Amino acid sequence: MTDMPKTYDPQTTEPQLVERWIDAGCYQRSKGTGDCTVVIPPPNVTGVLHMGHALDDTIQDAFIRYNRMAGRSTRWIVGLDHAGISTQTKVDKRLKEQGVSRLELGREKFVDACWDWTREYGGTIVKQIKRMGCSADFADEQFTMSPQFSHAVRKVFCDWYHAGLIYRGERIVNWCPNCCTAISDDEAEYKDEHGRLWYLRYPLKEPVDGKDHIVVATTRPETMLGDTGVAVSQDDPEASRFVGATVVLPIVGREIPIFADWHVDAGFGTGFVKVTPAHDPNDFAMGEAHDLEKINVFDEHAHVVDGYGEFSGMDRDEARAAVVAWFEENGLLDHVEDHDHSVMHCYRCDTALEPWLSEQWFVAVDRLKGPATEAVTSGDVTFHPKRWEQTYLTWMENLKDWCISRQLWWGHRIPVFTCEDCGWEDASMDDVEVCPECGGRHVHQDPDVLDTWFSSQLFPFATQGWPEHPEEMAGHYPTKALVTARDIIALWVARMIMSSLYFCDRIPFEDVVIYATILAKDGSRMSKSKGNGVDPMDLMAKYGADAMRHNLLTLVTNNQDVRFDATFDKKTGAFESSPRTEQARAFVTKIWNACRFALMNMEGFEPGAPVAATPEDAWMLSRLAKQVADTTACLEEYRFGDYARGLQGFFWNEVCDWYIELCKGRLQSEDPEVRVGAQRNLVFVLDTSLRLLHPVMPFVTEKVWESMPASALDLAEAAKTGCDSSHDGRFLMLSAWPEPAAYGAYVNDEAEADFEIARALVSGVRSLRARYRLSPRAEVDVVVKAAPADAARLEAQRDFLVEVGRLSSLVVGEHAEKPANSVSFVAPGFEAYVVLEGLVDLGEEAKRLEKEVKKVTGELAGIERTLGNPGFLAKAAPEVVEAKRARKEELEVTLSRLSSQLEDLSE
Structure with a gap:
């Protein structure tokens, strides 16, 4: 045992404990029965910690720490993703600041610059994760561009290529003109924008039923330069009369056909739809079906290509304005309407994406998605909460071939080699310099790199020795749980399942835990641009990591937005502040003070087993046993919010507010047997509680535990392992988890029922004292009306009730009546009346309450008028509206309480 300082300093303690844990090897793979291997969703090498990371990592660490203490073999694999687009963008920016162009530098030197940047800045987020107390195996940090990982990526590509699952084809992709690379559908971000619908007249080559033109409606008039057809709905008899006719495309003079196709919605626009196969996915499909020419009118920067006269060289916006002006000048602009629509943007640079026809590499998914679907429908992979299973299945059902090529220099270069001399092409695990067919030396590797998600899909098994040392996976694969965000179920979760089933013939993980999205106070998404984002490092600097972690877990519910x-x-x-995190910090202080109090009262302590010597002992040990069972179930079932909230309520309300308070007298007893019994029980309860709390609050629990004396739990561990039962040189994080079965003997429902009814009576009396501003020491007369069984329970604890409740008299009976000048409260099993005569002037108290009711009613009415004003709701800042609504709820609760008190006095 060692003395504990009066106050706990997380800023000093937490970093010191991290170093001690790491130096002692506590984070490294542990041995045990059963396996709990978890892979961290690898953050971008360019990233810094944000609130989503903080919640994700807190959940993972709580789960890993619990399993480690439960005696399972644990390994938490940490690593970084090379983040192709993000890293290249940052290095590009850095070079520009130095006056250097990437193109001038060349590919090889640019890749070297990316490696330099990664080595210099890439470890920031790992350091931040470490500061949080996350017990990942940092000694075995992974990186998706390491030689071992790169070898695995290359094997996957080559195997799928030779199996016919990877092919090169010309398809419409989402192209970012700023990043100059393809972007997958799942990475694009949709934004609602105010736009227009232009109605353009296209002249017919020959009149149809006396009409010399048709009118098409489009949101993108600039793409009409690449039109090669006009489509009508198969269900539109009016427009179908024009099928087979020919249009002379304005500006270009190209003759294009009119045809019918199921893609066209007869209710959109005029019923005539311009078809630009190189710039729209649906148009591409119609072009394939009707053998239309595919004409790209934009280059990779979304500028009009040569061959279009005055329009060539214009960017998209300039071309749009110029085309519309031309139609208007030539009398072919029919009319314009406002039209709001959703536009895809690049998730990195926010540039509007361009549907663009280009040659890319694809993964054919038809042979992969069937087994991956069955893995979930069969229950081999389980989602928590279960509703996210449908998101996965819906995406899988509609899955299209995956575009995996990116026009970047930083990343895994596509290992396909082509001979210019004879046309030979193949994917190879080794670089090819001489053509194996003709012996020519004009062999070139494909310039593109692979989509970052292509490499990250291998994270569960490429980090564990695959493919060169698959024996390392034995006993650790599949991994236990994947904790991740809902927005990458398609991007990452599904692809890991597909690739793992193909290459390992096993699922990559048993459970997928989807954590909540953390929103700003007003319900909007956190973002730097809005200025409403919270840096977890700021939270830790202000409150400590334990407080931040605990608050985050208490936020978790079955709803996904918090x-x-x-x-x-x-x-x-x-x-500035976070009231909930401040409350969590207060809980940290509560833990510290509770254990410090116990430590100050350990004179003469001798380790031993707890004994239910008093009613409060029996109640506490039974409640502790049930808390062990509930806490274990919550962690096993991924109910992390229930775990954190339930444990706080138990420790604060039951251990601290009641049990410790009731132990104080016995801890000062002159009878050594009574004192030691109370000490043993208190140490046992605190030790168990610290072990239960450790996964979410590792720092304060570890620091407190090292000062505490050995409990019955330590004696039991020593008997099993032969280790020293003292805490010297030991860590709480490596100590045994309280097993529910071992606590079963302490469960005593009868003792709990007895104590709970007594506790309810004392709590009610205390609340009334506070309500009527009486001294906590003021003794009161109490009359209780209860059924015979409950009355007997209370009578059996009369001495306890009188002493702890500070009662001058207590009358309990089945037919007890309310005395004059008393107020009442109701609890399960009884109705109690507290006599206030001589202690409170009930008449004056009623007047005071009436004034309070009038004041609260007036303020509430004013707020309701404000919130009912549409002008206020439209103009006021969201946080102001939210504050008004919160105040309204607060006043409603206050009014209800005051009215209840007033009604009680009137009786």
């Missing part, structure tokens, strides 16, 4: 209560300085926009 609001974070951060407030900001209005002038600077800097983070």
Whole structure:
């Protein structure tokens, strides 16, 4: 045992404990019965910690720490993703600041610059994760561009290529003109934009039923330069009269056919739809079906290509304005309407994406998605919450071939080699310099790199020795649980399942835990641009990691969007406070003070087994046993919010507010047997509680535990392992988890029922004292009306009730009546009346309450008028509206309470 300082300093303690844990090898793979291997969703090498990361990593660490203590073999694999587009963008920016162009530098030197940047800045987020107390195996950090990982990526590509699952084809892709690379559908971000619908007249080569033109409606008039057809709905008899006719495309003079196709919605626009196969996915499909020419009118920067006269060289916006002006000048602009629509943007640079026809590499998914679908429908892979299973299955059902090529230099270069001399082409595990067919030396590797998600899909098995040392996976594969965000179920989760089933013939993980999305206080998404994002490092600097971690877990519910209560300085926009995290910090202090109090009362302590010597002992040990079972079930079932909230309620309300308070007298007893019995019980309860709390609050629990004396749990561990039962040189994080079965003997429902009814009576009396502003020491007369069984329970604890409740008298009976000048409260099993005569002037108290009711009613009415004003709701800042609504709810609760008190007095 060692003395504990009066106050706990997380800023000093937490970094010190991290180093101690790492130096002692606590984070490395542990041995045990059963396996719990978890892979971290690898953050981008360019990334810094944000609130989503903080919640994700807290959940994973809580799960890993629990399993480690439960005696399972644990390994938490940490690593970084090379983040192709993001890293290349940052290095490009850095070079530009130095006056250097990527193209001038050349590919090889640019890749070297990316490696330099990665080595210099890439470890930031790992350091931040480490500061949080995450017990990942940092000694075995992975990287998706390491030689071993690169070998695995290359094997996957080559195997799928030779199996016919990877092919090169010309398809419409989402092209970013700024990043100059393809972007997958799942990476694109849709944004609602105010736009227009232009109605353009296209002249007919020959009149049809007296009409010399048709009118098409389009949101993108600039693409009409590449039109090669006009389509009508098969269900539109009016427009179908024109099928077979020919249009002379304005500006270009190209003759294009009119045809019918199922893709066309008869209700859109005029019923005539311009078809540009190189610039729209549906148009591409119609072009394939009707053998239309595919004409790209834009280059990779979304500028009009040569051959279009004055329009050539214009960017998209310039071309749109110029085309519309031309139609208007030539009398072919029919009319224009406002039209709001959704536009895809690049998730990295926010540029509007261009549907663009280009040659790309694809994974054919038809042979992969069937087994991956069955893995979920069969229950081999389980989603938590279960509703996300349908998101996965719906995406899988509609899955299209995956475009895996990116026009970048940083990343895994596509290992396909082509001979210019004879046309030979093949994918190879080794670089090819001489053509194996003709012996020519004009062999070139494909310039593109693979989509970052292509490499990250291998993370569960490429980090564990595959393909060169698959024996390392034995006993650790499939991994136990994947904790991740809902927005990458398609991008990452599904692809890991597909690739793992193909290459390992096994699922990559048994459970998928989808964590909540953390929103700003007003319900909007956190973002730097809005200035409403909270940096977890700021939270830890202000409150400590334990407080942040605990608050985050208490936010978790079965709903996927949770609001974070951060407030900001209005002038600077800097983070100011988080009331919920402040409450969590208070809980940290509560843990510290409770254990410090116990430590100050350990004179003469001798380790030993706990004994239910008093009613409160029996109640506490039974409640502790049930808490062990509930906590274990929550962690086994991934109910992390229930775990954190339930444990806080138990420790604060039951252990601290009741049991410790009731132990104080016995801890000061002159009878050594009574004192030691109370000490043993208290140490046992605190030790068990610290072990239960450790996964979410590792720092304060570890620091406290090292000062605590050995408990019955330590004696049991020592008997099993032969180790020293003291805490010297030991860590809580490596100690045994309290097993529910071992606590079963302490469960005593009868003792709990007895104590709970007594606790309810004392709590009610205390609340009334506070309500009527009486001294906590003021003794009161109490009359209780209860059924015979409950009355007997209370009578059996009369001495306890009188002493702890500070009662001058207690009357309990089945037919007890309410005395004059008393107030009442109701609890399960009884109705109690507290006599206030001589203690409170009930008449004056009624007048005071009436004034309070009037005041609260007036304020509430004013807020209701404000919130009912559409003008206020439209103009006021969201946080102001939210504050008004919160105040309204607070006043409603206050009014209900005051009215209840007033009604009680009137009786």
